[in-house]
Amino acid sequence: MSFDVAAIRREFPVLHQQVHGRDLVYLDNAATTQKPKAVIDAVSGYYAHDNANVHRGVHALSERATAAYEGARETLRALLNAASTREIVFVRGATEAINLVAASWGGANIRAGDEVLVTEMEHHSDIVPWQMLCERVGAVLKVLPIDARGELCMEQLDALLTERTKLVGVVHLSNALGTINPVAEIIARAHAVGAKVLVDGAQAVAHMRIDVQALDCDFYVTSAHKMYGPTGIGILYAKEALFEAMPPYQGGGDMIRMVTFEKTQYNELPYKFEAGTPNIAGAIGFAAAADWLSARDVDVLADHEQALLSYATERASAFGGLRLIGTAAKRATVLSFTMDGVHPHDLGTILDREGVAIRAGHHCAMPVMQHFGVPATARASFAAYNTRDEVDALFAALAVARDMFA
Amino acid sequence: MFDLRDLYQQVIVDHNKSPRNFGKLEHYNHEADGYNPLCGDKLHIYLDLDEQGRIADVSFEGEGCAISVASASLMTEAMKGRSMQEMQAMFEAFQQMVTADIAEAPDDDTLGKLAVLAGVREFPSRIKCATLCWHTLKAATEDSGKVVKTE
Known part of the structure; x- marks a missing residue:
């Protein structure tokens, strides 16, 4: 089955809006996904x-x-x-x-x-x-x-x-x-x-x-x-x-x-x-x-998400100052991280102003935070409608945050 | 449009990077814990009141976001030498400032440097980050022994 992310995106009305004057980049899918018109x-x-x-x-x-x-x-x-x-x-x-x-x-x-x-x-x-x-x-x-x-x-x-x-x-x-x-x-x-x-x-x-x-x-x-x-x-x-x-x-x-x-x-x-x-x-x-x-075949959607996660992981490693929390060999959808010198909640606020919605917090898994010795993490999570451009938007926004706290 | 720099002013970034009055006081007679379950911000206030009930010294420890750390840093700076009445007046002015309508100018006379935190009122989910230290300070003066929670 061929995968056309633009066609998928057209099915989700909520994605087509601006937040704080920027195109919405919704990367909080592990909290809740958006709903297609069919639903x-x-x-x-x-x-x-x-x-x-x-x-x-x-x-x-x-x-x-x-x-x-x-x-x-x-x-x-x-x-x-x-x-x-x-x-x-x-x-x-x-x-x-x-x-x-x-x-x-x-x-x-x-x-x-x-x-x-x-x-x-x-x-x-x-x-x-x-x-x-x-x-x-x-x-x-x-x-x-x-x-x-x-x-x-x-x-x-x-x-x-x-x-x-x-x-x-x-x-x-x-x-x-x-x-x-x-x-x-x-x-x-x-x-x-x-x-x-x-x-x-x-x-x-x-x-x-x-x-x-x-x-x-x-x-x-x-x-x-x-x-x-x-x-x-x-x-x-x-x-x-x-x-x-x-x-x-x-x-x-x-x-x-x-x-x-x-x-x-x-x-x-x-x-x-x-x-x-x-x-x-x-x-x-x-x-x-x-x-x-x-x-749409969940396997096809999962392949697309996996490609986004791999790309995001690559960008995170090259970014400098990011620590990935969760680097299991078998992993899906979630990029959880901290940034040196910037608290996840400040990241969340700054990214929001750049139009990028992520989650910052303990993700209702406080023992995981305790294990990694962090009070919270920032988390981007991908769904079928996300794109490579949105991964780029995430890292552009993270650069804004890094510069602001430099 | 509201700019991020209105929230993350250089003063706030600086106080976050090098917080003033950070660490345990050698001599203190009051203390309290504060906790913001939303962010995981944790704060401990050490307070030394003199015989007249004035704040001889105050410090804090803990971890939190830039707003919460900068707010605690600025607060401890502003509180030294203050009477309980002055503290109460500043607490009220601060709360008024962070919850007020955007058009309302902060009470600079009472708040002084603390007015740099006025920007948080544009970010409702972050107001508690700015006020956590104040609630914790108040709890310390009252020796309530309870952990202050923002929720």
């Missing part, structure tokens, strides 16, 4: 034509809304290659998905003295829910360290996995470092000691093909807004047998089959985990994003 139209089209509540209505609009919502579930099942739509639960995002697993599966399966293993490069959303659970039940949170390049210390994994390890939480693609982790290998080794594995795919899905059956992961979570979809919607994938055995996370409408004051029968999967009116428009927009991604 915007899917959401507004739903509200303009089909809006109704799902699952219980007998009228035409409700039937259309239900068909669109359940159609979205099937689209996302196909995107992750899950075995069944019973394994796809809509949630607010990856964060809620992890909280659901920690509260429901964790609450039922993790006891005092048990162990949860996460990696040092996890996002706070894959640390804090486990910390809360461990505190509640008296379990132990262990950490698989990273090395100086921002790769997992895989040689330490087997020593950290014990028969007490009940769950391993690992990020597929690190938002702070760009590292792509060897999740298949981690899953195989964790399964060997009987532990379940949750993969945080919040960053990954926009940048690589995902096959949850091939990975054999127990849980996979992601958010739509980091893969060209709307905010406030994401999915939790779990193997059906796990979902079957898990208690509900929230009680309410839609998650029940029958309610009396004595006893409630819960609904079948996946509805058991979807209490209340869901984010219907969000799910529809999410599916439109998945369709958009599939139609």
Whole structure:
């Protein structure tokens, strides 16, 4: 499939504007991606034509809304290659998905003295829910360290996995470092000691093909807004047998089959985990994003992004005074760095005035910052619509910052 | 149009590069921590009040962006020898300046050199960087023992 970045850019209305008198260069894609017209139209089209509540209505609009919502579930099942739509639960995002697993599966399966293993490069959303659970039940949170390049210390994994390890939480693609982790290998080794594995795919899905059956992961979570979809919607994938055995996370409408004051029968999967009116428009927009991604072939988009990342890495090395944070052999989309003598937040402000949007901060991964001994980093992250010229604009803006502080 | 140099004036760049009153005081009787979770800015203020309650000496340690370091540096310079009332008046004038409408001229009489930080009001996400040191200084005078947070 040929790749035409100009054609891709035309599909994203927000890109065509000026900020502070400069053409917008949007390089904050790891925070959230922009949305193609197909997604915007899917959401507004739903509200303009089909809006109704799902699952219980007998009228035409409700039937259309239900068909669109359940159609979205099937689209996302196909995107992750899950075995069944019973394994796809809509949630607010990856964060809620992890909280659901920690509260429901964790609450039922993790006891005092048990162990949860996460990696040092996890996002706070894959640390804090486990910390809360461990505190509640008296379990132990262990950490698989990273090395100086921002790769997992895989040689330490087997020593950290014990028969007490009940769950391993690992990020597929690190938002702070760009590292792509060897999740298949981690899953195989964790399964060997009987532990379940949750993969945080919040960053990954926009940048690589995902096959949850091939990975054999127990849980996979992601958010739509980091893969060209709307905010406030994401999915939790779990193997059906796990979902079957898990208690509900929230009680309410839609998650029940029958309610009396004595006893409630819960609904079948996946509805058991979807209490209340869901984010219907969000799910529809999410599916439109998945369709958009599939139609353009995520591998082709990833090749383009990889070329940008390589070029940006080259320019960073030649720039002088930049320190790259995260130089793993397998890396995608993220260029995280610090500049000598200029705090990342000053960089963020200066670049913004040059029209270049990046992120400056701890990227919700404070342990990563602690590991590298920096309070924060500046992070440029690439998406399918970014160009080589935009990489040049980034480095031109960095030169402005360097001169200002010289 | 608003120029970046209005924010990053040479005085600010200089104070960031070589902050004044940086390091622990040999003698101090008050101290406090400040933290800005957005930026990760961390600040520790050492304060020596004399018997009349005047600021005999004040210093700071920590790490942060240029705005936060320069603001702390300029503040400690301006605070030496001040009474609590004078400190309070400057704190209020400073807060007024960084949150005021762009058209409003800073109160130069009260603020003196500190007026170079007026530019931050054009950058809403950076105002807290400039005020962190002031909140921390105030906490030190009150010996609250709590870490001051900007959020």
